Amino acid sequence: MTRIFLVGGGHAHLIVMEELAKKRRDDLEVVMATPSPWQYYSGMLPGLISGRYAEDDCRIDIRPLAAKAGVRLILEPVAAIDADRNMVCFADGRDLGYDLMSLDIGSEINAGWLASLSDKLLLPKPIDGFVAQWHQLLDRAKAEAQVRLVVVGGGAAGVELALATKRALDSASVTAEVFLIAGRSSVLSSHGARARRLATHALARSGIMVIQERAAGSANGVHLSNGQTLDADYVIAATGARPASWLELSRLSLDEHGFVLVDAAHRSASHPNVFAVGDVAARTDVTMEKSGVHAVRAGPVLARNLIAASKGESLQPYFPRKRSLYILASGPGTAIASWGALSAEGRWAWRWKDRIDRNFINRLKV
Ligand SMILES: Cc1cc2nc3c(=O)[nH]c(=O)nc-3n(C[C@H](O)[C@H](O)[C@H](O)COP(=O)(O)OP(=O)(O)OC[C@H]3O[C@@H](n4cnc5c(N)ncnc54)[C@H](O)[C@@H]3O)c2cc1C
Structure with a gap:
């Protein structure tokens, strides 16, 4: 055995x-x-x-x-x-x-430099903890009818979370200011030029302000690399893995x-x-x-x-594909599909993403 x-x-x-x-x-x-x-x-x-x-x-x-x-x-x-x-x-x-x-x-989320934010800081991992924190944030924002939220991280997770949180706050009739701190290279820097453009447009359409600076935590929000301070009620860190x-x-x-x-x-x-x-x-x-x-x-x-x-038998390698397909939710019922230098946005992309994601979950549900 x-x-x-x-x-x-x-x-x-x-x-x-x-x-x-x-x-x-x-x-x-x-x-x-x-x-x-x-x-x-x-x-x-x-x-x-x-x-x-x-x-x-x-x-x-x-x-x-x-x-x-x-x-x-x-x-x-x-x-x-x-x-x-x-x-x-x-x-x-x-x-x-x-x-x-x-x-x-x-x-884990690599967010040591935002730690001074203490209970203003939300970390998307572990996901169950984040979901609970998000529900509390939404309840408080609804009670106050306004909120200022900063998402730090211009990768796919940061872009999608900025769009998703803004949509949820708008739907709850909360007056929400949402900022995305995307770093000096701006959004989706590891994706093709068209995907970056499409994401920038989607963020602008949603009324999200993109700031091309780096950020560190302060007591009331974030310090930016241009010397300015941005106050925030909450900061979500989508700042990579550790x-x-x-x-x-x-x-x-x-x-x-x-x-x-x-x-x-x-x-x-x-x-x-x-x-x-x-x-x-x-x-x-x-x-x-x-x-x-x-x-x-x-x-x-x-x-x-x-x-x-x-059994002491020989092992197989896992060959990662050179390029992976990423599909990012970009608006209500729309998504951006990005594969290497190629990308496009539409409802078809959302339906594709929805099908892939639901199939994965359903396949593992017993
Ligand atoms: C907001 C967000 C959106 C993302 N969207 C995408 C996307 O669309 N597509 C994509 O490809 N990637 C996406 N990613 C990246 C993706 O989440 C990770 O790459 C992926 O979850 C890694 O899978 P995993 O199996 O390594 O770990 P996980 O999925 O994180 O699973 C780890 C498991 O280990 C358990 N665990 C943790 N610590 C311990 C411990 N000490 N002892 C025992 N168990 C433990 C956890 O509870 C969990 O069950 C996203 C990430 C974020 C933050």
């Missing part, structure tokens, strides 16, 4: 469970530890914030999937890992051993940012019985964006590799 420990209920691990549910294996004991029974799909978060989706449209209940896959579920976060001793540790001092371990714990700090003590090889170094088969560079997939992983051979697309696509490869590793 080989014990496989799945740490985190992220996208790739859901797919591992989907594969195990198709064919139960008597030679494997599979355990998963994750803090919440719910796994949210971040691609649908803007739709949830804007009021387009209900919570159950955007999240998967891990419990029935685990039961179907024969996976023992521990609904607690892992506090530490000792990869030299093959041990997973919990906050109450319990240790559990493993033969093979896989990490799919995602990432790894969980407890990985530093795991004895796993990490990259310079603290993400787990893995080879093309997503096996740890230092510990051959450990795998890591999704945001937490850093490939030694290619640069891969921290995006749900890779966490999902690497899932079937991870499932096969865990089974192969349990």
Whole structure:
């Protein structure tokens, strides 16, 4: 019997469970530890914030999937890992051993320089915490009939969250000033020129002010790199990913940012019985964006590799595509599709995104 420990209920691990549910294996004991029974799909978060989706449209209940896959579920976060001793540790001092371990714990929001905002600051991860904070914000804004909101981060998440929050506040008849601090290179800097233009127009149409500066937290809002201060009732940080700090003590090889170094088969560079997939992983051979697309696509490869590793068989690589398709909600019922240098906006793009996202959720609902 080989014990496989799945740490985190992220996208790739859901797919591992989907594969195990198709064919139960008597030679494997599979355990998963994750803090919440719910796994949210971040691609649908803007739709949830804007009021387009209900919570159950955007999240998967891990419990029935685990039961179907024969996976023992521990609904607690892992506090530490000792990869030299093959041990997973919990906050109450319990240790559990493993033969093979896989990490799919995602990432945290990299927002240290906004920390002085304390309770004005909203972090989109973990998503369930953000959704609860957003509902409180909306209730307070409705009570006061006005709000000033700053979103920091000009990437896809920042653009979509600025648009979604503005739409929700407008629909609730709140007088809302929404600013997007996009950095010196402005919005969607890693996308093509047309996608950047389309996003800039969508933000302007919604009445969102884009500021091309960098920001740091202050007591009342944000300091901008041009020396000005922008007061805000709330600040949402969509400022990229950082790894969980407890990985530093795991004895796993990490990259310079603290993400787990893995080879093309997503096996740890230092510990051959450990795998890591999704945001937490850093490939030694290619640069891969921290995006749900890779966490999902690497899932079937991870499932096969865990089974192969349990039998001592050879592993398969995961080849990330050179370009990934991103579809960003840009307005009520419209979206921008961006693929390399190509992009276009329309209702068809929204319907496409909606179908992809709903299919992913429905496929994993048991
Ligand atoms: C607002 C926003 C919108 C986004 N939109 C998109 C998009 O449209 N398309 C796209 O491709 N990407 C998008 N992303 C990026 C995407 O969210 C991540 O790349 C993706 O979630 C990574 O998947 P994952 O499986 O690595 O981790 P996650 O989906 O974050 O899952 C990690 C899991 O591990 C669990 N966990 C965390 N800590 C522990 C612990 N200590 N012990 C045990 N379990 C733990 C968590 O509870 C969670 O279940 C967006 C990100 C944000 C912030």
